[in-house]
Amino acid sequence: MAFLTPAVTFSGLQCLPCQQCYKQKNPIFNPSFSSSYNFLPCESIQCHLLDTVFCSSEKACNYTYGYGSNALTEGVLATETIALGSNSFNNIVFGCGHNNTGGFNENEMGLVGLGGRNLSLVSQISSQLGTSIKFSYCLIPFHANPNFTSTINFGSISEVSGSGVVSTPLVPKDDKTYYFVTLEGISIGKNFIPYNNSSSQTVSKGNVFIDSGVPPTLLPEDFYNRLEQEVRKAIKLTPFQNPQLGSQLCYKRATMEDIAPTSTAHFDGGASVPLVSTSIFISPMEGVFCFAMQPINDDVGIFGNFAQSNILIGFDLHKGIVSFKPTDCTKQ
Incomplete structure (x- = not known):
């Protein structure tokens, strides 16, 4: 592959x-x-x-x-x-x-x-x-059964449609390689954490780009710290520490599905994209699950492939949009 x-x-x-x-x-x-x-x-x-x-x-x-x-x-x-x-x-x-x-x-x-x-x-x-540049892909979750494969489609068959589809505008920039969108914030449970620290600040357009080549979602340090704090509050467990894991927020559990908080990424245009537990917690070792987002010293973040798993994602450069549809990618 x-x-x-x-x-x-x-x-x-x-x-x-x-x-x-x-x-x-x-x-x-x-x-x-x-x-x-x-x-x-x-x-x-x-x-x-x-x-x-x-x-x-x-x-x-x-x-x-x-x-x-x-x-x-x-x-x-x-x-x-x-x-x-x-x-x-x-x-x-x-x-x-x-x-x-x-x-x-x-x-x-x-x-x-x-x-x-x-x-x-x-x-x-x-x-x-x-045709105009149009494609879609559906990424299987990390550590999924190796018999399953992710799928990709090009052209007219790549249209993302049906119930549950939401879309957000692409933000054009000088570098045409990257697909920039605007992330307004992320919800942990019912609590919305804005991308910017102050509600009086206008969210910069194109503050993240979507990249399936980078595993974790990388976020500006201030935003990440506020997000991690909310995750810690939502999970009533003592974090697991191990020198191999560095400063990552991790928990020692048989599974995270029963305790991982409901999470949603909110993009410009009213596109709210649910993030499943396998999108926000990844197991680097047996019985240990770590928060699959990391801080960076930059104003522009990266929406990585962990967060994209089990979502059918379509890029349409003619319409200038990215569309998301929650999907079991192992069945595509």
């Missing part, structure tokens, strides 16, 4: 021959076995859409690209035919990585870039489908 992330410019996977590859369970892609594989030359237009490219002695478009998870990939930009369901898409640009290090794991073959720029997979597929 590949890891989905809207906050990435282009897609990439491990390729033979490997100068340095991380261990992966599935076979590593071998370009010599493909009749539709071609590397991009330095003079190609696509080569110059990335900032970190250079020409090889063979005039191939080589790249270096770092991801937010501290993963680093180096290789050659290439094109390939890919099949999604019954559809095939020709000349899809991707990174054929021959040197891949950092935050990858053995279940991953690479990353799927879903950002708004021209080299992302969703932009290239939308162009061939003749």
Whole structure:
């Protein structure tokens, strides 16, 4: 499988021959076995859409690209035919990585870039489908049965509709890679904790971006501290401390489902999105559950993939909205 992330410019996977590859369970892609594989030359237009490219002695478009998870990939930009369901898409640009290090794991073959720029997979597929950039995905919860897989759809079949759908406006910014929205606050039980400390302050538009490549939800320190305090009040247990867990708020329990408070993320436009217990508490070790949000020293937060689990999330760049629908993603 590949890891989905809207906050990435282009897609990439491990390729033979490997100068340095991380261990992966599935076979590593071998370009010599493909009749539709071609590397991009330095003079190609696509080569110059990335900032970190250079020409090889063979005039191939080589790249270096770092991801937010501290993963680093180096290789050659290439094109390939890919099949999604019954559809095939020709000349899809991707990174054929021959040197891949950092935050990858053995279940991953690479990353799927879903950002708004021209080299992302969703932009290239939308162009061939003749549609605006539109896609949706449904992420299974962390530690779900490995026989279940998350799903993704592109084009018209990605429409999120039916009962329970809520939507919030996308906030356009200079960097087209990221999908910014406005988070007004989060409720713990019946208590609403605003993003800003003072009710007199106007919430900045586009104060978070949605990223399935970052596991925890990252929030400005002041907002996080007020949120964590409310969680502590709602859970009538003594927090569990362990040097391995650092300063994380954790509890030692067989399960968190019976004590985790009801939580809701409130976005601009009246979009209230329920967060299930597996969205806000993650088990880093047997019998221990930790709050799946963390503080950052920044005004702009990240709505991570833990919080997105069991929600069908659709991005429609033509309408300029993100839609949410509570869904059992293991049944999609």
